[in-house]
Amino acid sequence: MPSPETHARIQARLRELHERCVPEAPGSVQHYYASGRGYYAPAEAGVEAQQFAISVVTVDGAVYEAGDSRLPFPLHSISKVFAYGLALTDHGPERVLERVGVEPSGDAFNALRFDERNRRPYNPMVNAGALVVSDLVRGDDADEQFARILAMLRCYAGHDDLTVDAATFEAEVRTADRNRGTAYLMRSLGMLEGEVETVLGLYLRQCSVPVTCAALATMAATLANGCVNPLTGVSAMPRKRVRDVLSVMHTCGMYDYAGSWAFEVGVPAKSSVSGGIMAVIPGKMGIGVFSPGLDVYGNSVRGVRVCKEISERLGLHVFATEAEDALLRGAPLSA
Numbered sequence: 001m002p003s004p005e006t007h008a009r010i011q012a013r014l015r016e017l018h019e020r021c022v023p024e025a026p027g028s029v030q031h032y033y034a035s036g037r038g039y040y041a042p043a044e045a046g047v048e049a050q051q052f053a054i055s056v057v058t059v060d061g062a063v064y065e066a067g068d069s070r071l072p073f074p075l076h077s078i079s080k081v082f083a084y085g086l087a088l089t090d091h092g093p094e095r096v097l098e099r100v101g102v103e104p105s106g107d108a109f110n111a112l113r114f115d116e117r118n119r120r121p122y123n124p125m126v127n128a129g130a131l132v133v134s135d136l137v138r139g140d141d142a143d144e145q146f147a148r149i150l151a152m153l154r155c156y157a158g159h160d161d162l163t164v165d166a167a168t169f170e171a172e173v174r175t176a177d178r179n180r181g182t183a184y185l186m187r188s189l190g191m192l193e194g195e196v197e198t199v200l201g202l203y204l205r206q207c208s209v210p211v212t213c214a215a216l217a218t219m220a221a222t223l224a225n226g227c228v229n230p231l232t233g234v235s236a237m238p239r240k241r242v243r244d245v246l247s248v249m250h251t252c253g254m255y256d257y258a259g260s261w262a263f264e265v266g267v268p269a270k271s272s273v274s275g276g277i278m279a280v281i282p283g284k285m286g287i288g289v290f291s292p293g294l295d296v297y298g299n300s301v302r303g304v305r306v307c308k309e310i311s312e313r314l315g316l317h318v319f320a321t322e323a324e325d326a327l328l329r330g331a332p333l334s335a
């Protein structure tokens with residue numbers, strides 16, 4: 001753990017970064033998303049335009065926060081990462097791979113397109129893949145499957161009180177026709193086994209679990225720490241599955257921006273329509289950013305900027321040279 005002085009210095013750096021990233025480049029925010037309402041124009045945004053949080057949790061358990069880091073927002077697509085980890089744990093990668101691929105799709109996350117050659121969704125980070133993954137989670141019925149998903153999310157976050165927000169869930173189910181259509185199509189093609197409404201409900205419940213940005217960074221730090229939550233010491237998933245999950249985040253986690261993200265930022269990450277980004281720096285730290293303004297790819301405008309700056313400043317790109325790595329140079333975060 002850092003000394004109190006180092007901690008205070010890093011905390012001050014994070015606040016500076018937060019302040020610097022408040023202004024969004026003109027035209028960079030394309031839309032916002034709210035459950036039940038769908039996408040809407042920046043001109044119609046209220047307080048959500050100001051909401052902005054950054055949190056960092058290191059693998060040795062130091063916590064840094066700036067902005068609205070205790071404001072809850074629904075996990076949405078970020079939940080796909082954890083459900084995939086659970087399906088892998090339940091069945092092993094070979095069996096899961098038979099049902100869901102690991103190829104970037106090049107399509108939107110909610111596209112009605114599948115890997116037809118292999119008769120499976122392209123990857124678990126698009127909605128089609130996430131629906132099959134939810135169906136794969138073990139349990140006698142959907143309630144038991146969801147109870148297992150929720151228990152695991154609580155483990156990652158270190159919060160026993162994570163739960164579904166009923167209003168979000170109801171709004172999602174009401175407006176889920178595209179996901180419903182995806183599920184029906186997959187069933188007709190023999191890719192999905194469960195009943196459509198059951199699988200859909202399972203997937204949308206996991207999307208509707210609110211987390212704070214601080215909790216999101218803890219979840220990321222848990223992945224960075226071989227799936228042992230650095231704040232509670234509890235393991236959320238077997239260590240050997242972390243590699244599989246991070247690989248898919250690295251290639252498919254940032255929608256159609258995943259390639260540029262891997263090139264520029266170079267760390268496994270997952271984005272959500274609610275404006276969250278969770279980035280994992282293996283062996284070092286987890287980063288959570290929350291700001292609802294979304295760019296043309298559907299990624300949080302401020303979130304992308306924050307991650308780019310942190311990665312660049314600390315030399316965190318997974319393929320960076322050792323000389324670029326500020327942590328190796330002994331200048332953790334405050335460099």
Ligand code: GLN
Nearest residue numbers: 076077109207272273274
């Ligand atoms: N609940 C949303 C959906 O399934 C989540 C999508 C997202 O975050 N990209 O459409």
